[in-house]
Amino acid sequence: MAVTNGRPGSASPNGRSRTERLLTFLGSVRFAIFLLSFIAATSILGTLIKQQASSEEYVSLFSEQGYAVIHIFGLDDVFHSWWFLLALVLFSLNLILCTVNRFTLFLKNRSSEALPKESYLSTLALTFFCQGTRLEEVQRLCRGYRAVLTSQQGVILEKGRFAQYGVFIIHTSILLILLGGLLGLMLGFKGSLNLPVGESADTITLRGGGEAARRSLDFSIRCVDFRVSFYENGQPKEFLSSLEVVENKRVVLKKDVRVNDPLTHRGISFYQATYGTDAAFEFVIGGKSVLLNEGGTFRQGSLALMVVRYAPSVHDFGPGVQVAYLDNGEPKAIWFLRDVPRLREQTIAGIPVKLERLTQQQYTGLEVTSDPGLWFVWCGFFLLMAGLYINFGFYHRRVYLIPRDNGVMVAGTSRKNREGFKREFERLKERIDA
Structure with a gap:
């Protein structure tokens, strides 16, 4: 009869604890696919259902019962709902666990380099034997390759080692984008401000919140002047607002704001959106x-x-x-x-x-936005471009040199771009044969 110590249920039959099993599940591909499907489906709902509209508008579109369902499940503001933010956090956790597990295994393999058995190398598709050639001479002809292991049994050469880091760079970039998105959803805001010429204001009306949803600023914004020019057909050509930022009764910033050329102060941007008369x-x-x-x-x-x-x-x-x-x-x-x-x-x-x-x-009608996660998103996208370029533009390959009494056995392998490596390997063979 087997005897075990510890609390009942503290470990599974294979010896793993509940925490280990939970972390394995949270970092699994199956859980990632579920989260991505959920995020995609709810994002579609958030696109089809008008967001942050008034209750009267929802009732006219979906009836009172439909609006009740929409409001209960937060479908009137999907991207700020607790369950959508939770899904993003869980997906971030899944990606972190996946990256840590994969990178740990990668480092473990790098730290314990070993020459494969000759019986395995002989089964590779790319292999040949150099009759009467010394190992040092063959290694010299492998231009661009770097030795990662040298022993009496043979030599391991590799090229494009940095390409192995492409996937980790991509994972890191996605995490930065998710972090920026979460910061923007949780701490950012969007609103509007109608500011008469010569007047100043220190509060804005938040989008989707009605007149009651207002946010105070830590400074005042003043409209010094407003100008608008028109085309011959009467359409607005350009409208420009001369704005000042006032703090402690002192002007700290001046800027002429045009469309797509905002004034930004303390992470809050004021965009030219519209104009009118009161x-x-x-x-x-x-x-x-x-x-x-x-x-x-x-x-x-x-x-x-x-x-x-x-x-x-x-x-x-x-x-x-x-x-x-x-x-x-x-x-x-x-x-x-x-x-x-x-x-x-x-x-x-x-x-x-x-x-x-x-x-x-x-x-002047100003659109006011604050997105504290914007720089994380930008950095994430630049890092993503670099990761994709490394991942698809380069590839890691290895050449194994096994000395024998009458020559050297040469074998090569690559997990990606096998056709390209096959051509490179054939050129190497021609160089050695010559």
């Missing part, structure tokens, strides 16, 4: 000057009013402003027309209200 309305209410924008409100005693909308032309009477107010608790609306004196000043709740002046205020 109307500002100066009212005199009860003898007091009040400046309101569209949607602005004013309350004084029994008077409560809100600017509903602005129209550049109201029934050909010129520009006007519609104002909503309460009359004994009942909502009403009235138009103030700038060019009609009788309708320019009216009485609301017993208080005279006059539209004093209409002004058009131009603003």
Whole structure:
């Protein structure tokens, strides 16, 4: 009867612990294929389903029940959902374990170089025998090859050793790209900022979050000037914003921002995205000057009013402003027309209200982004290009020289580009025979 020590279930029948089995599973090819399939499928869903839209838009597209399912599983923001980030982390862990295991085995094989048995070398497809030739002479004719093992039994020569590192460079580059992507998804943000000329702001509206989702900046951005030029057909040719970054009441950076030429400060980039005009309305209410924008409100005693909308032309009477107010608790609306004196000043709740002046205020529309993982992604892509170039542009090959009493046995092998190595090996044979 066999007797074993230790806790029950602490090791498998083959002697491996649970931790070892778990690490083997996490680093397996099967698990990698599952994760890649899951990431690809969910990415397709994230492309087909509109991301970060309003609940009303989802209900109109998929019904209330459909929106409930989408919201519960996070399909309205796939790429920021916890399960998508977890899949990326697990895939990164899988790639790390795979790379460590493979590199450890690679180093172990390099540190324990041994000459294969002659019986194995004689079975290789590329082999020949040099009659009456000394080993040193054959080794000298193997130009470009470096000796990695020299013994009385023979010599191992190799070329393109660095090509073996191509796959590890590729794995490292993918890890850098994944790290950059995770940092961007977890710590980065995208938003917008409409900034009137001459004004400054230190908060932005985050994309997909509505007006309530705002983010404060550690500095202020000021629009000094805005210019736009047009083609002859009226299409915008170029729009340019002159921006300043203000910290502690001091301008620390100035830049003219154009499309695809952003201002970047503290890792936050401001891109030129759009432009427009906002109307500002100066009212005199009860003898007091009040400046309101569209949607602005004013309350004084029994008077409560809100600017509903602005129209550049109201029934050909010129520009006007519609104002909503309460009359004994009942909502009403009235138009103030700038060019009609009788309708320019009216009485609301017993208080005279006059539209004093209409002004058009131009603003620049900026797209604001922050991606702390961007440099990791760029470095990863450059490293990936280098790894692919090494992996596919070069290949590792070996030549074995086995001395015999009447000559030297020459054998060669390569795991990649075997046709190319076959031609190289034939040229080597011709050189030695000559």
